[in-house]
Amino acid sequence: MNTHHSIVPVILCGGSGSRLWPLSRKSLPKQFAPLxxxxxLFELTLQRISEGHFNKPLIVxxxxxxxxxxxxxxxxxMQCEVLLEPAGRNTAPAIIMAALHLKANGHDGHMxxxxxxxxIPDHIGFSEAINAGMTASQNSKLVTFGISPxxxxxxxxxxxxxxxxxxxxxxxxxxEKPAVAKAEQMLAEGGYFWNAGIFLVSVxxxxxxxxxxxxxxxxxxxxxxxxxxxDDSFLRPDAEKWKLVPAESIDYAIIEKCDDIACxxxxxxxxxxxxxxxxxxxxxxxxxxxxxRGGVTAVDCVNTNLWSTNDQTxxxxxGLDGIVAVATDDAIMVANASRTQDVREIVAVLDKAxxxxxxxxxxxxxxxxxxxSLIVAPGYQVKRLHVDPRARLSLQSHQHRSxxxxxxxGTATVLINEREKQVNTNESVYINVGDKHRLAxxxxxxxxxxxVQTGSYLGEDDIVRYHDDFxxxxxxx
Amino acid sequence: MNTHHSIVPVILCGGSGSRLWPLSRKSLPKQFAPLxxxxxLFELTLQRISEGHFNKPLIVxxxxxxxxxxxxxxxxxMQCEVLLEPAGRNTAPAIIMAALHLKANGHDGHMxxxxxxxxIPDHIGFSEAINAGMTASQNSKLVTFGISPxxxxxxxxxxxxxxxxxxxxxxxxxxEKPAVAKAEQMLAEGGYFWNAGIFLVSVxxxxxxxxxxxxxxxxxxxxxxxxxxxDDSFLRPDAEKWKLVPAESIDYAIIEKCDDIACxxxxxxxxxxxxxxxxxxxxxxxxxxxxxRGGVTAVDCVNTNLWSTNDQTxxxxxGLDGIVAVATDDAIMVANASRTQDVREIVAVLDKAxxxxxxxxxxxxxxxxxxxSLIVAPGYQVKRLHVDPRARLSLQSHQHRSxxxxxxxGTATVLINEREKQVNTNESVYINVGDKHRLAxxxxxxxxxxxVQTGSYLGEDDIVRYHDDFxxxxxxx
Numbered sequence: 001m002n003t004h005h006s007i008v009p010v011i012l013c014g015g016s017g018s019r020l021w022p023l024s025r026k027s028l029p030k031q032f033a034p035l036x037x038x039x040x041l042f043e044l045t046l047q048r049i050s051e052g053h054f055n056k057p058l059i060v061x062x063x064x065x066x067x068x069x070x071x072x073x074x075x076x077x078m079q080c081e082v083l084l085e086p087a088g089r090n091t092a093p094a095i096i097m098a099a100l101h102l103k104a105n106g107h108d109g110h111m112x113x114x115x116x117x118x119x120i121p122d123h124i125g126f127s128e129a130i131n132a133g134m135t136a137s138q139n140s141k142l143v144t145f146g147i148s149p150x151x152x153x154x155x156x157x158x159x160x161x162x163x164x165x166x167x168x169x170x171x172x173x174x175x176e177k178p179a180v181a182k183a184e185q186m187l188a189e190g191g192y193f194w195n196a197g198i199f200l201v202s203v204x205x206x207x208x209x210x211x212x213x214x215x216x217x218x219x220x221x222x223x224x225x226x227x228x229x230x231d232d233s234f235l236r237p238d239a240e241k242w243k244l245v246p247a248e249s250i251d252y253a254i255i256e257k258c259d260d261i262a263c264x265x266x267x268x269x270x271x272x273x274x275x276x277x278x279x280x281x282x283x284x285x286x287x288x289x290x291x292x293r294g295g296v297t298a299v300d301c302v303n304t305n306l307w308s309t310n311d312q313t314x315x316x317x318x319g320l321d322g323i324v325a326v327a328t329d330d331a332i333m334v335a336n337a338s339r340t341q342d343v344r345e346i347v348a349v350l351d352k353a354x355x356x357x358x359x360x361x362x363x364x365x366x367x368x369x370x371x372x373s374l375i376v377a378p379g380y381q382v383k384r385l386h387v388d389p390r391a392r393l394s395l396q397s398h399q400h401r402s403x404x405x406x407x408x409x410g411t412a413t414v415l416i417n418e419r420e421k422q423v424n425t426n427e428s429v430y431i432n433v434g435d436k437h438r439l440a441x442x443x444x445x446x447x448x449x450x451x452v453q454t455g456s457y458l459g460e461d462d463i464v465r466y467h468d469d470f471x472x473x474x475x476x477x
Numbered sequence: 478m479n480t481h482h483s484i485v486p487v488i489l490c491g492g493s494g495s496r497l498w499p500l501s502r503k504s505l506p507k508q509f510a511p512l513x514x515x516x517x518l519f520e521l522t523l524q525r526i527s528e529g530h531f532n533k534p535l536i537v538x539x540x541x542x543x544x545x546x547x548x549x550x551x552x553x554x555m556q557c558e559v560l561l562e563p564a565g566r567n568t569a570p571a572i573i574m575a576a577l578h579l580k581a582n583g584h585d586g587h588m589x590x591x592x593x594x595x596x597i598p599d600h601i602g603f604s605e606a607i608n609a610g611m612t613a614s615q616n617s618k619l620v621t622f623g624i625s626p627x628x629x630x631x632x633x634x635x636x637x638x639x640x641x642x643x644x645x646x647x648x649x650x651x652x653e654k655p656a657v658a659k660a661e662q663m664l665a666e667g668g669y670f671w672n673a674g675i676f677l678v679s680v681x682x683x684x685x686x687x688x689x690x691x692x693x694x695x696x697x698x699x700x701x702x703x704x705x706x707x708d709d710s711f712l713r714p715d716a717e718k719w720k721l722v723p724a725e726s727i728d729y730a731i732i733e734k735c736d737d738i739a740c741x742x743x744x745x746x747x748x749x750x751x752x753x754x755x756x757x758x759x760x761x762x763x764x765x766x767x768x769x770r771g772g773v774t775a776v777d778c779v780n781t782n783l784w785s786t787n788d789q790t791x792x793x794x795x796g797l798d799g800i801v802a803v804a805t806d807d808a809i810m811v812a813n814a815s816r817t818q819d820v821r822e823i824v825a826v827l828d829k830a831x832x833x834x835x836x837x838x839x840x841x842x843x844x845x846x847x848x849x850s851l852i853v854a855p856g857y858q859v860k861r862l863h864v865d866p867r868a869r870l871s872l873q874s875h876q877h878r879s880x881x882x883x884x885x886x887g888t889a890t891v892l893i894n895e896r897e898k899q900v901n902t903n904e905s906v907y908i909n910v911g912d913k914h915r916l917a918x919x920x921x922x923x924x925x926x927x928x929v930q931t932g933s934y935l936g937e938d939d940i941v942r943y944h945d946d947f948x949x950x951x952x953x954x
Contacts, residue, residue, distance in 0.1 A: 022793075297830070299822055306811075312853070314808045314834040316499075316823050319816035323800070327809050331791045332802075334783075334811050339796035345776055346793050353774070357791040374851040374859060376789070379902075380885035382851060382859060382927055404905050406881045406929040408857035425856075426931040428881050428905060450859055452883040452927045454903040 006109030007130070007200070009049040010098040013042060013061040013069060013116040014088055018344040019275045022331035023309060025347075026359035031117040032068050034309070035279060041117045043072050048123050049112070056080055058102065059116075060094040066234055067367035067470065071388075079233075086239035091197075092214065092253035093245045096221045097237065099206045101228075107203060110137050113250070114198045115272075119282065122268035129266045132167045133200045136262040142209065142255065143200040144171065146193025148267040152183035155274060155341070157195040157251070161263050164191035171261040174251065193265055196272070199255070206254075213257045220245040231471060275340040276324045276333075280305040303337065329372075331357040367470040368393050369446075381458045385439070387412075387447040392440030394468035401455030401462060403431040405439070410447035413440040436466060483586030484607070484677070486526040487575040490519060490538040490546060490593040491565055495821040496752045499808035500786060502824075503836035508594040509545050511786070512756060518594045520549050525600050526589070533557055535579065536593075537571040543711055544844035544947065548865075556710075563716035568674075569691065569730035570722045573698045574714065576683045578705075584680060587614050590727070591675045592749075596759065599745035606743045609644045610677045613739040619686065619732065620677040621648065623670025625744040629660035632751060632818070634672040634728070638740050641668035648738040651728065670742055673749070676732070683731075690734045697722040708948060752817040753801045753810075757782040780814065806849075808834040844947040845870050846923075858935045862916070864889075864924040869917030871945035878932030878939060880908040882916070887924035890917040913943060 017030025024030035031042040039047075049057055059082045061069050066082055073080045083097055095113055102111060112130060120126050133143035146159045146169075157176055161169035174195065178186065186192040201209075210218040224241035255261060273279050280291040290298050293307035294315075301320040308315040308327045315327045322337040335343065350358035363372040368391040374382040387393070387410075395415070405412070405428060412423040415438040416431060423429050431437045433455065441447035465472070494507025501507040508519040516524075526534055536559045538546050543559055550557045560574055572590055579588060589607060597603050610620035623636045623646075634653055638646035651672065655663065663669040678686075687695040701718035732738065750756050757768040767775050770784035771792075778797040785792040785804045792804045799814040812820065827835035840849040845868040851859040864870070864887075872892070882889070882905060889900040892915040893908060900906050908914045910932065918924035942949070 022791075295832075297823070297826055297832070299826055300816070300819075308809075312807055314499075314827070314832055315811070316809065316827070317811050318819060318823055319813035320800075320811060321813070323797075323811065325802075325809075325811050327804075330789055332785075332793065332804050332809055334792070334794050334797060334800065334802050336796035336798070339777070342777075342795060346774070346795055349774055349776055350791070350793070355772075355774070355791055375861060377885075377925075380925075380927070382861075384852060384859075402903055404881075404883045406883075406931075408854075408929065408931055426879055428907065428929075430905065448854075448857075450857070450929045452885065452905075452929075454883075454885055 006055070007112050007134075008055040008102055008107055008109065009057040010095065010102075010111045010113045011042075011045055011049075011057055011059045011116045012091060012094055012113065013059050013065065014085055014094065015115070015117055017117060018347040019341065020273070020279065021343050021347050022328045022333050022357065023326060025357070025361055026064070027361050028068075028363070028365060029065070029117075030273070032065065032072075032365075035273060036119060036282065040072070041119065041273070042069070043076065044119065045114065045116045046073060046076055046078060048120060048126055049114070050076060050078060051123050051127060054112070055107070055109075058083065058098050058111075060085060060098055062088070068365060070233060071367075082234050084234055084236050086237060086242040089242070089245050089247040091250040092248045093217060093221050095206070095250050096210050096214070096218055097225055099203050099210070100222060100225060101235070102203050103207060110134070110200055110202050111206065112198070112200050115196075117273065118196065118198075119271045119273055120268065125266065125268035129264050129268075130200060133262065133264040136168050136264075137200045137202055137205075140202065140205045141260055141262040142205065142258060143168070143262045143264060144255070145196055145198040145200075145266050146263045147196050147270045148265055149187055149192065149194055152180060152187045153194065154178055154180055154183050155278075156272070158183075158186055159193045159195050159263050160186075161191045161193065161265075165265075167264065169263045169265065171263045174256045193263060194270075195251075196266075196270060197251075209254050209258060213254050214248075217246050217248070217253065276305065276326065276335070276343065277337060277340045280307075280324070305337070329362045366393075367391070367472070369441075371451075376458070379454060379456070381453045383451040383453070385447075385449040385451055387439060387441040387449070389441055389444045389446060392442075392469060393438060394463075394470075394472070395436060395438040395466040397434055397436045397464045397466075398455075398462050399464070400433065400457040401453045402433050403437075404452040404454075405429050405431070406450045406452075408448050408450055410441060410445045411443050412447055412449060413442045414438070415440070483532070484589050484611075485532040485579055485584055485586065486534040487572065487588045487590045488519075488522055488526075488534055488536045488593050489568060489571055489590065490536050490542065491562055491571065492592070492594055494594060495824040496818065497750070497756065498820050498824050499805045499810050499834065500803060502834070502838055503541070504838045505545075505840070505842060506542070507750070509542065509549075512750060513596060513759065517549070518596060518750070519546070520553065521596065522591065522593045523550060523553055523555060525597060525603055526591070527553060527555060528600050528604060531589070532584070532586075535560065535575050535588075537562060537575055539565070545842060547710060548844075559711050561711055561713050563714060563719040566719070566722050566724040568727040569725045570694060570698050572683070572727050573687050573691070573695055574702055576680050576687070577699060577702060578712070579680050580684060587611070587677055587679050588683065589675070589677045592673075594750065595673065595675075596748045596750055597745060602743065602745035606741050606745075607677060610739065610741045613645050613741075614677045614679055614682075617679065617682045618737055618739045619682065619735060620645070620739045620741060621732070622673055622675040622677075622743050623740045624673050624747045625742055626664055626669065626671055629657060629664045630671065631655055631657055631660050632755075633749070635660075635663055636670045636672050636740050637663075638668045638670065638742075642742075644741065646740045646742065648740045651733045670740060671747075672728075673743075673747060674728075686731050686735060690731050691725075694723050694725070694730065752820065753782065753803065753812070754814060754817045757784075757801070782814070806839045843870075844868070844949070848928075853935070856931060856933070858930045860928040860930070862924075862926040862928055864916060864918040864926070866918055866921045866923060869919075869946060870915060871940075871947075871949070872913065872915040872943040874911055874913045874941045874943075875932075875939045876941070877910065877934040878930045879910050880914075881929040881931075882906050882908070883927045883929075885925050885927055887918060887922045888920050889924055889926060890919045891915070892917070 017024035160173040224237040289303040296306040304320045369388040494501035637650040701714040766780040772785045773783040781797045846865045
């Protein structure tokens with residue numbers, strides 16, 4: 001068995017997953033959202049490539065989610081490097097950047113490019129498929145992984161192969177998302193596979209293909225990363241130069257232009273969780289065709305999917321047929337099940353109307369943990385802060401608000417104007433306007449603090465930072 | 478113009494309005510819920526009978542809502558007496574009790590019986606209709622008020638009159654909620670009116686009719702109120718004896734058995750807000766037939782009614798047709814618009830499953846104001862308390878929890894173990910397990926306190942009361 005030591009997983013983590021609003025939003029997109037069981041899709045992706053003794057992964061992510069990436073990896077005891085895209089440029093520039101970075105750092109083995117937001121429960125089967133593709137990759141082929149179709153799906157692109165069976169097939173064409181009739185025909189004919197966007201290729205081969213098909217893009221990316229800056233695990237290309245990189249998908253830019261692509265069929269369970277219907281499809285339906293998650297109740301409903309993600313909110317359907325409803329803390333979507341592909345329209349409408357729920361969750365993840373606003377009213381706000389073990393917030397002060405902290409779990413170490421004190425569970429402390437202060441968790445247990453803010457202005461931007469463990473910019477939260 | 482001085486409005490306030498879940502629940506039923514504009518239906522009902530110089534009203538309500546009744550009346554500067562039904566016995570016993578009470582207290586004029594949960598915006602027209610009925614009532618008639626139908630409604634009972642026009646008509650029959658064909662026929666024929674459950678009758682006549690048609694019920698009610706106890710404005714019949722009173726509606730028990738009933742037609746706007754469709758019908762629809770309230774967004778929806786009652790929650794519909802969705806703090810209903818009459822089934826299902834949202838709101842109204850739970854988690858809970866001006870909580874202690882109070886608006890007067898102190902906005906105070914304490918608002922401004930509870934048990938029943946301004950029972954909250 002191949003141990004994958006010469007393979008670097010390149011995980012694309014820049015997607016926003018707006019079709020899964022309201023659970024997935026810019027502030028916590030699909031790959032980090034609690035969509036499946038206990039973990040999230042990014043974590044499951046990391047697990048998938050931790051089991052086959054791959055090299056440490058290279059992640060391409062956006063600035064906003066860098067601490068998420070690091071924390072998830074740390075939770076699994078994994079190390080990784082994170083390439084931070086200054087702006088989304090679709091998949092081709094991200095992958096070329098990854099290849100250039102690997103090459104520059106002496107890795108001329110193979111790269112396994114994979115999305116961070118797919119569900120592939122069969123890790124062993126996945127690993128075996130990668131093994132099956134290695135010989136072809138070593139023979140300078142770009143090796144796609146095709147999902148054996150289980151029905152005439154119209155939501156995926158298809159890979160057409162020369163033969164219908166075998167461990168490694170030759171690709172003869174790619175097909176866009178088909179109409180139903182075409183999908184049925186392909187299913188009947190055989191030799192067609194769903195394009196999961198996963199592929200294996202040697203670094204040299206990928207760069208050669210880029211040189212051949214996208215010389216300008218390659219040059220622009222090379223230029224942008226020539227003076228890449230490093231900050232611990234984070235690598236940043238030049239933001240101005242990155243703007244000049246053309247945006248295109250790897251499929252259009254390179255793969256569909258090649259004529260020697262291989263495809264390894266994968267018949268294990270797979271889902272791209274691309275819309276709410278596919279998220280619910282992971283569950284079995286009850287006898288009425290309903291799929292129910294969390295605190296929900298269906299009265300006389302059929303073919304209806306209900307999910308309340310918040311255990312303090314009850315969602316009830318009455319007499320519904322073909323409805324999908326998802327409730328979170330601060331936003332609820334009720335959609336006709338035939339329209340789940342259009343959920344991104346909601347995000348566009350809310351964005352245009354300036355509704356914060358378009359992009360922001362109530363729970364705000366920070367490198368030290370997270371906080372959520374429990375209530376905002378004129379003159380005061382109540383938050384719950386969760387500080388990770390051994391983490392601390394920045395040393396800061398506020399011009400317009402005072403803060404009362406009540407420790408409700410764990411022990412806080414609080415610094416106020418140079419004086420440090422321990423604040424135990426069921427104790428409180430007061431931070432006056434202007435006080436220079438810092439909240440820290442010096443223990444191995446989580447710290448939970450209820451923060452009551454009072455003041456005429458309570459915006460997150462009322463903060464002066466004197467020192468920060470996470471090198472966050474002045475205006476950054 | 479008759480000034481109504483000899484008319485006592487008898488307001489029936491015992492309904493639970495379960496067809497308007499989740500906004501209406503036992504803890505704050507329909508007549509007190511914020512269904513219409515700024516006020517609530519009970520308040521509007523009080524206003525309606527405050528404008529025609531009626532006598533002070535007599536309210537029949539349940540024990541659970543007595544402070545609500547009093548507070549609403551006080552807000553309008555009105556005095557009232559409140560008969561507290563120990564248990565719901567439908568409308569006939571409540572009305573007979575009211576008549577007996579009026580008679581015993583020297584009022585032998587007229588009583589105007591009216592539900593507390595209807596919407597009748599035209600107070601002047603309403604008052605004129607009452608005037609029109611007075612002569613008939615003085616001639617010992619029971620005078621119903623019939624709403625001129627605006628369509629073939631199948632959700633109401635109908636009053637059939639001998640003539641179709643005139644200020645006071647003779648009633649020849651009552652009809653149950655009809656099928657559509659029958660409703661259309663009645664509308665075409667004329668002389669039919671919707672039965673709004675409002676009637677005017679002299680106290681003596683009502684008692685004579687009870688004697689004639691319901692001698693046993695009359696005797697049972699007489700028995701239950703023989704030793705009625707008074708506690709300020711509250712009057713309580715004997716609970717054990719009340720149990721023996723048969724439950725029946727005034728329509729079945731008396732009105733439909735009489736042969737000399739009058740009907741005053743009322744052509745002003747009226748709604749019983751009997752289900753969600755009729756609540757939304759108060760609003761105009763947009764060009765797609767949608768009615769939208771609060772923080773909601775409709776994308777490609779038609780004939781859809783959406784309401785988010787909570788300004789921190791966004792409700793979005795996508796591609797819906799004929800859906801009604803109502804979101805509150807802790808519960809969301811999504812119903813097929815053709816099923817709004819069946820919303821009470823939801824309450825039954827939730828009740829059976831022991832789901833608190835069946836009957837309880839997050840906001841809990843108390844005689845001193847209200848509180849709401851912002852978050853409950855193992856070991857701690859955060860509440861927001863709103864104390865009315867010049868009100869105070871009971872003197873109490875807790876065995877299992879400590880409390881941190883942060884004043885975020887107003888000024889609190891706090892008593893802890895015999896020591897009293899003022900706690901201003903942006904100050905806090907700590908109440909240890911076992912401390913005897915009291916929170917008071919001695920000012921003319923509302924007081925808002927954030928309470929952080931910590932402890933192993935946080936139930937509302939962990940309370941020892943030493944003194945209470947509101948004479949609440951030991952186990953009562």
